[in-house]
Amino acid sequence: GNSVTQMEGPVTLSEEAFLTINCTYTATGYPSLFWYVQYPGEGLQLLLKATKADDKGSNKGFEATYRKETTSFHLEKGSVQVSDSAVYFCALSTSNAGNNRKLIWGLGTSLAVNP
Amino acid sequence: DSGVTQTPKHLITATGQRVTLRCSPRSGDLSVYWYQQSLDQGLQFLIHYYNGEERAKGNILERFSAQQFPDLHSELNLSSLELGDSALYFCASSVRWGLADTQYFGPGTRLTVL
Numbered sequence: 001g002n003s004v005t006q007m008e009g010p011v012t013l014s015e016e017a018f019l020t021i022n023c024t025y026t027a028t029g030y031p032s033l034f035w036y037v038q039y040p041g042e043g044l045q046l047l048l049k050a051t052k053a054d055d056k057g058s059n060k061g062f063e064a065t066y067r068k069e070t071t072s073f074h075l076e077k078g079s080v081q082v083s084d085s086a087v088y089f090c091a092l093s094t095s096n097a098g099n100n101r102k103l104i105w106g107l108g109t110s111l112a113v114n115p
Numbered sequence: 116d117s118g119v120t121q122t123p124k125h126l127i128t129a130t131g132q133r134v135t136l137r138c139s140p141r142s143g144d145l146s147v148y149w150y151q152q153s154l155d156q157g158l159q160f161l162i163h164y165y166n167g168e169e170r171a172k173g174n175i176l177e178r179f180s181a182q183q184f185p186d187l188h189s190e191l192n193l194s195s196l197e198l199g200d201s202a203l204y205f206c207a208s209s210v211r212w213g214l215a216d217t218q219y220f221g222p223g224t225r226l227t228v229l
Contacts, residue, residue, distance in 0.1 A: 030214075031214065032214045032215045034217075036220075042222060043117065043119075043205055043220035043221055043222045043223050044158075044205070044207075044218075044220040045117065045219075045220060046217045046218070046219075049215065049217065051214070051215040089158065093214045093215065093216075094214070095214060101163075101170070101171070101212045101213065101214055101216075102160065102163075102171050102173070103148075103160060103218065105157065105158045105160070107157040107158075108157060108158065
């Protein structure tokens, strides 16, 4: 079946450190891949997405590349800030036999950035 | 602000009771999704409606039901509440239901069952 596996948190980094949050998936067909972020006390919001193999999504200094050969969509940022402290969710969008679209979510990775 | 509104923000009730959560999607969005977020189970997809029709069901209990009205707002009804139903309930909306569509999340309703 379809699934998303994210690295477990919490991840704690110092400001300006390099961030990688790993995400791998299993899916049939050609899913779209997403990273959502949830800041404390808020709902989720889209961070970036990629809709086909080798696409790179980017936003606010974050990047992720859709790698079909390794079934991965790792999130990276070159220099994190305290304001990046949040929970990050990897998700894939696929459809079932009835052509009903479904988002499959990872468990989320908590990131804490210290000044 | 995502443009998705949810009411109420907080809800405290007792076991065995019934509650209704309300969601208004972004203007122009036809799809509404409901999610449950708890500490032990993470983010769980409950149900998806598109233009008034149910499109997909996830891990939704039989005690829970939802509907989407002609004005596209949606309600999630939770009945015979149990302690374990305490969670954050999110609503999200999207324009249609394409694979690449972005889902826009509301701020959530925090349900506490005592």
